[in-house]
Amino acid sequence: MDIIESVREMKRIAAAAREAGRRISFVPTMGFLHEGHASLMREGRRRGDLLVVSIFVNPTQFGAGEDFEAYPRDLARDTAVALESGADVLFVPKASEMYPAGFQTWVNVETVSLPMCGASRPGHFRGVTTVVAKLFNIVRPTAALFGEKDYQQLAVIRRMVADLDMEVEVVGMPTVREADGLALSSRNSYLSPDERRSALCLSRALAAACARYRTGERSVARLREEVMAIILKEPKADIDYVEFRDGDTLEEVENADGRTVLALAVRIGRTRLIDNTMIGRGFTWNERC
Ligand code: PAF
Numbered sequence: 566m567d568i569i570e571s572v573r574e575m576k577r578i579a580a581a582a583r584e585a586g587r588r589i590s591f592v593p594t595m596g597f598l599h600e601g602h603a604s605l606m607r608e609g610r611r612r613g614d615l616l617v618v619s620i621f622v623n624p625t626q627f628g629a630g631e632d633f634e635a636y637p638r639d640l641a642r643d644t645a646v647a648l649e650s651g652a653d654v655l656f657v658p659k660a661s662e663m664y665p666a667g668f669q670t671w672v673n674v675e676t677v678s679l680p681m682c683g684a685s686r687p688g689h690f691r692g693v694t695t696v697v698a699k700l701f702n703i704v705r706p707t708a709a710l711f712g713e714k715d716y717q718q719l720a721v722i723r724r725m726v727a728d729l730d731m732e733v734e735v736v737g738m739p740t741v742r743e744a745d746g747l748a749l750s751s752r753n754s755y756l757s758p759d760e761r762r763s764a765l766c767l768s769r770a771l772a773a774a775c776a777r778y779r780t781g782e783r784s785v786a787r788l789r790e791e792v793m794a795i796i797l798k799e800p801k802a803d804i805d806y807v808e809f810r811d812g813d814t815l816e817e818v819e820n821a822d823g824r825t826v827l828a829l830a831v832r833i834g835r836t837r838l839i840d841n842t843m844i845g846r847g848f849t850w851n852e853r854c
Pocket of ligand 1 (some may be wrong): 593594595596621623626693697715718740
């Protein structure tokens with residue numbers, strides 16, 4: 566596996582691969598890789614001839630007072646995970662190359678970026694779409710893989726790719742969970758053992774809502790009540806949002822159906838966690854409903 570820091574070198578390797586007719590799979594990450602990232606890499610490996618993984622803690626998607634400085638970083642461990650998961654190239658650009666002096670161009674997806682995490686974290690998705698567009702221009706992948714845990718991010722990136730005629734297939738991959746239901750996230754490393762136990766209220770709430778849906782409940786007001794009651798029982802939990810939205814457009818819905826995504830953002834102590842499920846698909850974990 567090659568570890569590449571320079572944008573120019575990354576472009577050269579990608580261009581040579583394309584010229585040789587090789588399909589490039591791309592997994593963009595911010596590092597501190599876990600099994601969720603590894604599942605994206607394995608799928609990327611399966612779909613392409615050259616697997617490129619990037620690690621870049623992107624400063625422009627963090628707001629003032631957010632955890633940019635504290636965001637967990639461990640390049641040695643990440644290198645081992647990427648290698649084991651089949652990466653050919655690990656691209657680790659420097660912020661000074663991604664955002665050189667004079668940088669002033671932004672990619673902004675409008676409506677889909679506004680609610681949910683977009684409302685709680687103004688400017689976040691502008692940072693995400695800008696860096697992902699840059700990475701796509703550098704790597705020019707055939708396919709790029711993202712986790713469904715960041716459901717809104719995936720919807721925003723799909724919109725950007727469609728609107729800007731980008732020639733990349735965006736592949737969404739199922740959320741990977743711990744045995745007890747907690748969705749894997751690099752930010753789980755912030756949780757104390759007690760907080761980690763409290764964090765299970767997210768997956769418990771999703772599972773309960775799916776179970777209610779399965780018994781015929783369609784009213785979002787009643788489903789939301791159930792979700793909120795489960796989370797509010799947890800003293801360490803502070804709800805940011807509980808949203809029922811159309812899975813593609815992210816417009817609010819009043820009655821749930823097979824296209825509805827239930828998305829949560831909850832603070833456990835100082836850690837903000839997100840999770841979601843397509844309510845009609847059931848909760849795909851060991852406590853299936
Ligand atoms: O999901 C992430 O890790 C980041 O938002 C991404 C897509 C790598 C952009 O910085």
